[in-house]
Amino acid sequence: MKKLILIALLVPLALMLVNCGGGKPKAKMQDIPEWYLNPPMAEDAIYEAGDAAKQSMGLAKEAADARARDAIARTIEVKVSNMLKNFMQESGIGEDAEALEFTSSVSKQVANTVLRGCLITKREMKTEGALYHAYSLAEYNLNSLIQESLNEARKQKALYNEAKANLSFDDLEKEIQKLEAVGQ
Amino acid sequence: MTRLSSIIVPVVFLLNGLTAQIIIPEWFEKLPDSPSGFCYSVGYSGKYQNQSLARQVATSRALSNMAKQHSVRLIFEIEEFADGRFRLLNPSFELSYDESVLLDITANYTPIDSSITNEGYYILIACPSIEWRPQFPSNDKTWEKQPKWTKALPNSRHYIYGIGIVSNYSSWIRAWKDADEYARFDLGKNIEIEAESIHAVQRDDRFTIESKILRLSCDIVLKQSFIVERWYDQKNDIYYSLCCKERRDNPH
Numbered sequence: 001m002k003k004l005i006l007i008a009l010l011v012p013l014a015l016m017l018v019n020c021g022g023g024k025p026k027a028k029m030q031d032i033p034e035w036y037l038n039p040p041m042a043e044d045a046i047y048e049a050g051d052a053a054k055q056s057m058g059l060a061k062e063a064a065d066a067r068a069r070d071a072i073a074r075t076i077e078v079k080v081s082n083m084l085k086n087f088m089q090e091s092g093i094g095e096d097a098e099a100l101e102f103t104s105s106v107s108k109q110v111a112n113t114v115l116r117g118c119l120i121t122k123r124e125m126k127t128e129g130a131l132y133h134a135y136s137l138a139e140y141n142l143n144s145l146i147q148e149s150l151n152e153a154r155k156q157k158a159l160y161n162e163a164k165a166n167l168s169f170d171d172l173e174k175e176i177q178k179l180e181a182v183g184q
Numbered sequence: 185m186t187r188l189s190s191i192i193v194p195v196v197f198l199l200n201g202l203t204a205q206i207i208i209p210e211w212f213e214k215l216p217d218s219p220s221g222f223c224y225s226v227g228y229s230g231k232y233q234n235q236s237l238a239r240q241v242a243t244s245r246a247l248s249n250m251a252k253q254h255s256v257r258l259i260f261e262i263e264e265f266a267d268g269r270f271r272l273l274n275p276s277f278e279l280s281y282d283e284s285v286l287l288d289i290t291a292n293y294t295p296i297d298s299s300i301t302n303e304g305y306y307i308l309i310a311c312p313s314i315e316w317r318p319q320f321p322s323n324d325k326t327w328e329k330q331p332k333w334t335k336a337l338p339n340s341r342h343y344i345y346g347i348g349i350v351s352n353y354s355s356w357i358r359a360w361k362d363a364d365e366y367a368r369f370d371l372g373k374n375i376e377i378e379a380e381s382i383h384a385v386q387r388d389d390r391f392t393i394e395s396k397i398l399r400l401s402c403d404i405v406l407k408q409s410f411i412v413e414r415w416y417d418q419k420n421d422i423y424y425s426l427c428c429k430e431r432r433d434n435p436h
Contacts, residue, residue: 054273057351057422058366062275065373066262066400073379119374121337125349125422132351 033124036135046079046140048072053133057125060134065120068138072118076140080149117144205356205416207324209299209306215412216320218310224296225250226411227307230357238305239298246309247293249364251286252279253410258372261401268386268393279365297322303356327416334415334424337374341431346371348425356416359423364411367427372404375429 039047050067054060084102122137211226218224227246232238259278264271293311300306301324310318332338338345348367353359381398406429413426 052273057349058362059273059275061349062262063264063273065370066264066398069373069377069379069400070381070398073381074383114376114378116376117374118377118379119337119344120347120370121339122335123347123349124335 031126031133033122033135033137035122035137036124039137044142046072046075046142046145047137048075049135049137051133051135053128053131055131057132057134060125060132061123061136064123064134064136065138068120068136069115069118072138072140073115076115076145079145083149084153114148115140115144116148117141205303206326206418207301207303208327209297209301209308210321210323210325211297211308212299212306213325213328213414215410216318219314219318222310222312222314223250223253223410225253225309225311227309228357228360229305230355231302231304235300235305238300239307242298242305242307243295243309245361246307247286247289248281249411250289250293250309250311251281252368253408254281254285254289255405255407256281256368256409257403257405258369259403260369260373260377261399264396264398267395277365277369279368299324327418330417331413331415331424333413333426334417338426343428344371344374344431345429346374346427348427349422351420351422353421353423356423360414360425363414363423363425364427367411367425368406368409371409371427371429372406373400373402375406376404377402 035047036049036051039049041047048068048071050064050069050071052060052063052067054063118138118140120136121139122135124135126133126135211224212228215224215226225246227242227244227249229238229241229245232241257280260276262273262275264273266272289311292313293309294314296308296310296314296317298305298307299322333345333347337347346367347370348363348365350359350363350366353362377400379400381396384395386393386395409427409429411425412428415424416422417424
């Protein structure tokens with residue numbers, strides 16, 4: 001009788017533990033696309049990968065695409081910010097509050113505005129139990145980034161002038177355009 | 185038991201044949217190149233007892249596809265909220281086209297070819313109205329092997345592409361309609377999309393909690409976009425559509 005009670009107590013406990021430990025099925029390593037683990041690197045483009053596991057294939061695809069594009073937008077912010085900071089430091093005004101504000105403002109605006117030509121170049125769909133796992137690779141051409149940075153920097157000209165009155169705005173444009181050589 | 189299975193098996197096979205799409209006209213899988221100044225569009229319908237009704241439904245779909253090819257407004261938005269405990273994803277799609285364009289097309293088109301298979305009725309139309317019948321392969325066939333574009337977007341200097349994918353539809357007609365529309369949305373997003381997000385990461389000794397609010401949106405008018413290829417993965421029941429548009433900066 002005692003054994004029966006023990007079994008009756010242990011069985012639900014074991015089932016609970018199995019259920020807690022189970023969770024969502026994990027993707028098999030050999031199923032994960034190589035380009036997701038190691039996104040391609042190129043001088044003239046930025047690549048970022050995104051993934052999502054959902055019960056609906058359409059939803060998984062949309063979420064994976066959105067995450068890949070969002071990763072591109074965040075990379076852009078860092079890239080533009082570094083580019084402007086380098087220029088400001090070379091010009092000797094890198095630590096000015098206005099210069100920092102200008103750098104941050106332009107890079108945030110470029111990252112948060114429209115991504116033109118941000119392509120989802122690769123996609124793979126895998127099944128994991130009842131879930132669809134979508135992997136997406138987004139590509140953004142650096143030429144588009146340069147153009148967006150220039151447009152935004154022009155818009156923020158007033159802020160730049162506050163940062164440093166004696167530096168011509170043309171210097172900044174030239175500095176940004178230097179990147180175009182890389183993009184070609 | 186043997187008698188029962190001999191009844192069930194053909195019935196299951198018949199039902200499967202009614203929902204799956206096995207035989208298709210060549211131009212349904214791959215849209216032929218149209219003569220200069222003309223556009224082709226494909227329409228399809230399921231099996232009807234009244235064949236003229238099937239033709240009517242397929243033609244109506246071909247006409248609305250032609251109107252979408254001409255010009256379509258796409259409004260897309262996806263929002264994702266995640267705070268470590270829950271995750272919300274909310275996509276929305278809105279597609280519209282000008283009714284007057286549809287009326288113009290309805291008044292000026294020519295049926296080029298049509299086909300009846302076990303699964304449905306298919307029609308290919310040309311707009312504006314065409315006097316002579318262009319020559320192209322018009323055989324019915326089974327699906328080809330998986331094309332490369334289902335995994336990687338075609339790379340072209342002159343064209344920009346989008347891919348639509350849908351799965352687990354009980355009706356192949358509804359599936360193709362959605363796959364075609366998603367392909368157009370995909371193309372639109374590839375051209376232009378607005379991205380905004382806020383990310384925050386909170387770490388302690390044991391856990392990392394990532395919170396984010398992500399929003400991507402686009403509102404774009406697509407002109408001259410074509411569904412140029414379709415492919416059905418029979419094994420996994422997945423429908424793929426490839427949408428194509430000439431690049432705006434294309435010199436030709």
